[in-house]
Structure formats: structure tokens, C-alpha cells
Amino acid sequence: MDPLEALVAQIQGLSSSPGDLTRLHTVLKQADDSLRSESTRLAPILTQLDPSIHSLGFLYILEASMTGPVTKTQAEVVVPIVTRFIGACSTEQIRLAPDKFLSVCKRLKDQVMLLEAPIRGVAPLFNALRKLQASAEHLTPLHSEFLLLCLLAKCYKTGLSILDDDVFEVDQPRDLFLYCYYGGMICIGQKRFQKALDLLHNVVTAPMSTINAIAVEAYKKYILVSLIRHGQFSTSLPKYSSSTAQRNLKNFCQPYVELANSYGTGKIAELEAYVKANAEKFESDNNLGLVKQVVSSMYKRNIQRLTQTYLTLSLQDIANTVQLNSPKEAEMHVLQMVVL
Numbered sequence: 001m002d003p004l005e006a007l008v009a010q011i012q013g014l015s016s017s018p019g020d021l022t023r024l025h026t027v028l029k030q031a032d033d034s035l036r037s038e039s040t041r042l043a044p045i046l047t048q049l050d051p052s053i054h055s056l057g058f059l060y061i062l063e064a065s066m067t068g069p070v071t072k073t074q075a076e077v078v079v080p081i082v083t084r085f086i087g088a089c090s091t092e093q094i095r096l097a098p099d100k101f102l103s104v105c106k107r108l109k110d111q112v113m114l115l116e117a118p119i120r121g122v123a124p125l126f127n128a129l130r131k132l133q134a135s136a137e138h139l140t141p142l143h144s145e146f147l148l149l150c151l152l153a154k155c156y157k158t159g160l161s162i163l164d165d166d167v168f169e170v171d172q173p174r175d176l177f178l179y180c181y182y183g184g185m186i187c188i189g190q191k192r193f194q195k196a197l198d199l200l201h202n203v204v205t206a207p208m209s210t211i212n213a214i215a216v217e218a219y220k221k222y223i224l225v226s227l228i229r230h231g232q233f234s235t236s237l238p239k240y241s242s243s244t245a246q247r248n249l250k251n252f253c254q255p256y257v258e259l260a261n262s263y264g265t266g267k268i269a270e271l272e273a274y275v276k277a278n279a280e281k282f283e284s285d286n287n288l289g290l291v292k293q294v295v296s297s298m299y300k301r302n303i304q305r306l307t308q309t310y311l312t313l314s315l316q317d318i319a320n321t322v323q324l325n326s327p328k329e330a331e332m333h334v335l336q337m338v339v340l
Contacts, residue, residue: 004038004042007035007057008049010024010027011024011028011058012048012049024056024057025056025097028060035064036067038064039064039065039067039068043081045061049061051084051089052090055085055088055090056090056097059085062082063100066104066107072114072115075114079121082107083120083123083124086105086108086128087124087127089131091131095131101131101132102142105128105145108125109121112149118149118153119155122149125146125149126146126158128146129143129162134169136165137167139171139179141171143179144175144179144182146159147159147179147186151182151186151189154189157190160187173206174214177203177212177214178214181200181214181217184203184218184221184222184225188225196225197225197229200221200222201222203219203222204219204245204249205237205240208242208244208245211248211252215249219249219256224259224287224291226260227259227263227294228294228297231301232260232264259278262274263294263298266298266301268295275292275295
């Protein structure tokens with residue numbers, strides 16, 4: 001009998017009881033290298049297995065079949081197979097081989113990005129992380145992958161659904177960094193600035209022995225969101241932050257620190273001139289849109305200060321005093337303040 005056919009027979013016969021699954025898992029681990037060497041022959045074999053009954057065997061064969069580079073045409077075939085498997089698979093069985101399951105899910109993410117269709121991975125990865133979680137407090141490596149797809153697909157509300165979970169168990173520190181960073185970006189997209197600050201704060205104050213790129217990018221956004229939300233920013237980090245972050249983070253984010261200093265003067269013309277002079281830098285960081293919201297927030301704060309001092313002001317007076325171009329522009333800012 002062909003070795004692959006023999007393996008399929010074992011999968012079909014050893015997928016019902018915990019004892020059988022333990023024996024099957026041993027067989028599958030021993031067959032792993034040979035499965036990878038036969039990766040081009042594996043796709044038809046999956047049709048002989050039921051992903052809801054033979055989840056462990058299906059997982060091993062599926063993972064082995066996904067090794068190597070993939071074309072867009074191949075991805076169009078594989079993505080629906082993986083999606084169906086994630087939806088149907090037995091939670092108990094896939095938890096016997098979590099690394100294999102993670103590998104399949106991460107390759108799904110890569111393939112939907114190859115297809116330029118991140119939204120196709122959002123629902124499957126949400127299902128996958130819930131199946132992988134030992135509890136709602138467990139942060140899996142799939143959380144950050146899921147949030148990244150939500151960001152790319154602009155499914156911000158879907159991403160928010162996991163950000164309210166209390167997290168107490170983390171597999172790897174990098175998982176937490178990315179979860180909080182992507183989560184912060186999703187909250188920014190929904191204008192939930194305080195929640196975004198909380199998540200970004202977790203990144204910049206987390207233990208670190210060396211400065212990492214995620215912390216630097218989080219700190220840039222932390223500065224901008226602080227200005228939008230509170231109208232001020234302090235470069236002093238809490239005492240529980242790592243000495244590495246306290247000493248070095250601001251050095252990697254100097255244009256943003258200087259932006260905060262300019263904001264602190266309350267002089268809108270100087271702030272706009274600074275933004276214009278550094279627009280290329282902010283654009284290359286993908287932060288120019290957020291920087292423009294910072295400028296807009298200064299207009300609003302200046303209007304607030306004016307109206308607290310003078311009870312009755314015309315739109316023309318407001319436009320003249322806070323250096324807006326017209327009464328119509330002043331009206332727009334006032335209306336936005338009322339809505340917010």
C-alpha cells in the first residue's frame with residue numbers, strides 16, 4: 001500500500017477517542033518529514049478526510065501541503081480550504097498540535113494579503129484565535145495577526161471586539177507588543193483616543209532590554225494621540241518603564257517631540273509651518289493624517305479658550321482670532337466640537 005494511503009487509513013481509524021488520537025499524533029509526528037517531501041501530492045488527499053472528524057490528521061496534511069512559495073492562482077484554491085477547515089475543525093484536536101495550527105493560520109494571513117483581500121482572513125482568524133485560546137484572558141500569537149487584517153481591511157469595529165478582553169496570559173512578549181500597537185491603531189481609526197492611549201502606553205512602558213521598532217512607532221503615535229486627546233504631552237515616562245525606553249525612545253522620535261513642543265506654545269501658525277516643513281517625514285511614517293488631526297485639535301482648543309473668555313463671539317471674530325481662513329471654516333470647527 002502507498003505510504004500516503006496507509007496514513008490516510010490510520011487517520012480515519014484513529015480519530016475517535018483520546019487514546020486513539022494520542023497514538024495518531026505519534027504517527028503523524030513521525031510522518032511529518034515525509035509529508036513535506038510529498039507536499040505536491042497532498043491536496044487531493046484532503047478530500048478523503050472530514051475536517052470536523054479527522055481534524056488532527058487534516059491539520060498535519062494541510063500544513064505540509066502549504067510549504068513553499070505560492071502563486072495567486074494557488075492561493076485562490078487554498079484560502080477556501082483553510083477557511084472551511086478553521087470553521088469545522090475540532091478544538092480539542094487542533095490544540096494537540098498548536099504550532100501546526102498557528103502555521104496554517106499565519107500562512108492563510110500571508111495568502112489573503114497576496115490576494116490583496118485581507119477581509120477574507122478576518123472571520124477565519126477570529127474563529128481560529130477563539131479555538132486556540134485556553135481562556136478569554138489568553139493572548140495568542142493569532143491576536144496580532146487578526147488585528148493586522150482588521151486594520152488592512154478597515155474592519156475596525158470587528159477588531160474592537162477582542163480589545164475589551166482582559167489579558168493575563170501571554171505566549172511571547174512580541175505578541176503583546178503587536179497586539180497593543182495594532183489595537184491602538186484600530187482605536188485611532190474609531191476615534192477612541194483614550195483606549196488607543198492606554199494600548200500604546202502598554203507598548204512604550206513594557207519591559208525591553210533594547211529599543212525595538214514596534215516601541216518606536218508606538219511612541220510616535222502615543223505623542224500624537226496625547227495631543228489630540230489631552231492637548232499636551234510629557235516626555236517623562238512612568239518610573240516602572242524600562243530604563244532603555246526612558247533614555248532612548250524620544251531620541252528616535254525627535255520630530256514628534258518637537259511637534260509637541262510647538263503645540264505647547266498655542267501658536268497655530270508656527271505649528272502649521274512646522275508640519276509643512278516636516279510633512280515628508282510624517283508621510284513616510286504613515287502618520288500625516290494623524291498629524292493633521294493634531295493641528296485641527298489646536299484650532300478647537302483655541303476656540304474653546306476663546307469662548308470661555310468671551311460669552312458671545314461671531315464666527316468672523318473666531319476666524320480672525322484663531323487664524324482660520326473664513327467664518328465658514330470657523331463654523332465647521334465649532335460644529336465638529338458640538339458633535340464630539
